[in-house]
Every structure is written in structure tokens, then in C-alpha cells.
Amino acid sequence: MQRRTFLGSLAAGVAAGRLTAPGPVRARAMASSGGFWLPGEAEPHERTFMQWPVSRETYPRRRELDATQRLIAEIANAIVLFEPVVMLMAPAHRAAAQRLLSDAVEIWPIPTDDLWARDSGPLFVRSAAGALAVVDLNFNGWGNRMPNPADARVAARVAEAMGLPLIDSGVVGEGGGVEADGDGTLLAHESSWVNPNRNRLDRAEITARLCAALGAEAMIWAPGVAGRDITDDHIDGLARFVAPGVVMIQLPDRVRPGDPWSASAIETYRVLQDATDARGRRLELVVVPEPASDSPSSYANFYVFNGGVLASTLGDPEADAVAVRVLARLFPGREVMMLDTDVLGALGGGIHCATREQPRV
Numbered sequence: 001m002q003r004r005t006f007l008g009s010l011a012a013g014v015a016a017g018r019l020t021a022p023g024p025v026r027a028r029a030m031a032s033s034g035g036f037w038l039p040g041e042a043e044p045h046e047r048t049f050m051q052w053p054v055s056r057e058t059y060p061r062r063r064e065l066d067a068t069q070r071l072i073a074e075i076a077n078a079i080v081l082f083e084p085v086v087m088l089m090a091p092a093h094r095a096a097a098q099r100l101l102s103d104a105v106e107i108w109p110i111p112t113d114d115l116w117a118r119d120s121g122p123l124f125v126r127s128a129a130g131a132l133a134v135v136d137l138n139f140n141g142w143g144n145r146m147p148n149p150a151d152a153r154v155a156a157r158v159a160e161a162m163g164l165p166l167i168d169s170g171v172v173g174e175g176g177g178v179e180a181d182g183d184g185t186l187l188a189h190e191s192s193w194v195n196p197n198r199n200r201l202d203r204a205e206i207t208a209r210l211c212a213a214l215g216a217e218a219m220i221w222a223p224g225v226a227g228r229d230i231t232d233d234h235i236d237g238l239a240r241f242v243a244p245g246v247v248m249i250q251l252p253d254r255v256r257p258g259d260p261w262s263a264s265a266i267e268t269y270r271v272l273q274d275a276t277d278a279r280g281r282r283l284e285l286v287v288v289p290e291p292a293s294d295s296p297s298s299y300a301n302f303y304v305f306n307g308g309v310l311a312s313t314l315g316d317p318e319a320d321a322v323a324v325r326v327l328a329r330l331f332p333g334r335e336v337m338m339l340d341t342d343v344l345g346a347l348g349g350g351i352h353c354a355t356r357e358q359p360r361v
């Protein structure tokens with residue numbers, strides 16, 4: 001395997017868990033994260049963390065690695081105009097990276113394999129007393145599909161470098177596989193959690209452990225698609241909390257024959273229509289149409305930071321314009337910027353996948 005894109009034949013026998021009831025699954029009592037919770041992404045940030053891609057096993061062709069590094073630098077250079085950015089990398093890569101990165105981007109000497117900071121980077125939780133901790137989701141290379149030994153240690157190394165507690169979530173997964181509204185509710189696809197390549201636990205136990213680690217009270221599950229991409233259908237490529245009680249989702253106009261992604265999107269939408277959050281609210285669903293292009297990226301994979309929103313252009317000017325208007329309405333007072341991220345889309349991710357926020361305390 002040379003790229004992050006996963007060949008479905010390697011996991012053809014893995015089936016997605018099925019939804020048994022709409023609405024939130026209440027977490028049963030268990031050991032909590034000690035009063036910490038995961039804030040919503042739109043809350044103020046201290047900084048953004050990113051990871052420098054270097055793995056020649058993942059990028060055997062130098063031009064692919066160069067293109068990926070240029071785009072990661074472009075994303076970092078855009079965000080750093082609004083808030084501090086830390087790029088993680090081994091010291092040996094610093095000189096080459098600095099030729100692409102803005103002088104304002106800070107480099108920390110923490111080794112990385114690849115760029116997916118959302119999945120393997122530090123997941124910060126905050127307490128009412130103003131303390132921070134890092135939750136460890138025990139990243140295993142998306143179900144042991146990719147060798148990422150350095151990335152598997154990034155969260156712990158950042159916590160150690162910052163002198164922060166490290167909370168073991170008790171589950172295996174990735175940050176892109178779960179959405180949080182910052183007000184007690186989580187959202188995820190079962191396919192990327194209730195899956196033996198990550199967890200041999202039932203949905204109730206995974207719900208309890210995730211809610212405890214992330215300071216949530218309820219979780220909304222949709223089935224998702226297992227075994228057809230490396231992430232097993234991460235939720236952040238489809239549906240995102242933009243505020244408590246509000247979800248943006250990218251939808252096709254119909255289920256296309258033989259296309260599990262269109263079926264999953266519409267099924268997730270129907271689940272959300274019937275769901276209530278931890279506060280008993282029915283969700284407001286904001287739909288962004290799928291573009292007419294064949295872009296592998298997604299409008300839903302945007303990143304919110306202090307004063308701005310960064311999202312992908314998808315090769316359909318009309319759909320791109322709709323996405324800009326929707327994001328501007330959902331995040332008033334923030335500048336909406338768009339980038340061509342097909343390089344990341346071809347690798348199985350996007351802007352959100354490449355970033356991780358540190359909340360301000």
C-alpha cells in the first residue's frame with residue numbers, strides 16, 4: 001500500500017455496525033475524565049497543531065511528497081495569519097520545511113510520519129478551572145492499515161512537552177471519527193469505532209468510554225461504511241457540528257446505484273433528522289449540496305479557527321459559491337477562505353484532517 005487511500009478488498013469481510021435506534025445513546029456511569037470536556041471547534045483557540053508528512057513508505061514518489069508538503073505548508077501559512085500554528089516534525093526535516101513555511105509557523109521537534117494531525121495528534125480537553133489535558137485515542141494506523149509508529153506517539157509526546165496530563169480513552173480510534181458540539185453531545189459513524197480492527201467492544205461500551213473521556217453525556221450514532229476507505233467513513237468528511245444543536249452536512253441529490261457513500265450520507269441525514277442532542281434539542285440541519293465535479297475532497301471537511309474558516313474548492317464553481325455562502329452564514333464575523341485540496345482528497349482526507357486545535361483557557 002503506497003497511499004492513504006485504502007483498497008476495499010483488504011477489508012471486504014468487515015461489516016459496519018447497524019443503528020438500533022435513532023437519537024442519542026446515553027452514556028452509563030463510568031470513570032470520567034475528571035471534569036474535562038472537548039470544546040466545540042468554533043470556540044477560541046490558543047493555537048493550531050499540524051504534522052509534517054515525511055514517510056517514504058506512504059509517499060514513495062518524491063513528487064507526491066513534495067506536492068503534499070507544499071499544500072500542508074499553504075494551509076499552515078493561511079491559518080497563521082489568524083492564530084499561532086505549531087508544525088510537528090523531526091529535527092532532520094526542519095531546514096527543508098522552513099523553505100516552505102512562513103517564519104510565523106513555530107516548529108516543535110516531535111517526530112511524525114504523516115500529516116493527519118486530526119487523527120493522531122493531541123486531542124485537547126478543558127476543565128472549568130482552566131486546566132488542559134490531552135486525550136489519547138490510541139491511534140493504530142486506521143485499523144493497522146498503515147505503519148505510523150511516530151504518529152502513534154505524537155499525542156503522548158505533545159502532552160509530555162507541554163506538561164499536561166494524558167488521559168487514556170480506553171478505546172482505539174481517530175479524532176476525525178468523532179464530532180463534538182462542546183455541549184454534551186458526540187456524533188460518529190459506527191463503522192470507524194464499532195469495528196474489530198480498532199475495538200472489540202460493543203457500541204454501548206464504546207459510547208461510555210468516549211463520553212467519559214471527552215466529557216459528553218450522549219452520542220448520536222449513524223451506521224457509516226466499513227472497509228471501503230482507510231478511515232471506515234470518518235464522520236468529519238460528511239457531517240459537522242457548527243454549534244450546539246446545529247449540524248452541517250454535505251448531501252448528494254439521490255442514492256446512486258453501487259455507491260455506498262451516497263447511501264451512507266442520506267442514511268446519516270435521516271438519523272440526524274430523528275435525533276435529539278444531550279439537551280433534548282432537535283437538530284437544525286444545514287445542507288450543502290454535493291458538487292457536480294469528481295473532486296475527492298468535501299465541503300464538510302473545513303477547519304474553523306480564530307477569525308476564519310478554511311474550506312476546499314471542489315471544481316464546481318456554483319457549488320463552491322453555495323458552500324462559501326453557507327459557511328459565512330454559519331460563522332458570522334469570520335473570513336471564509338477556500339483552497340484546492342485535491343492532493344489531500346486523493347489521499348483520503350482534507351483540511352480538517354490535517355489540523356488540531358488547542359482551545360484557549
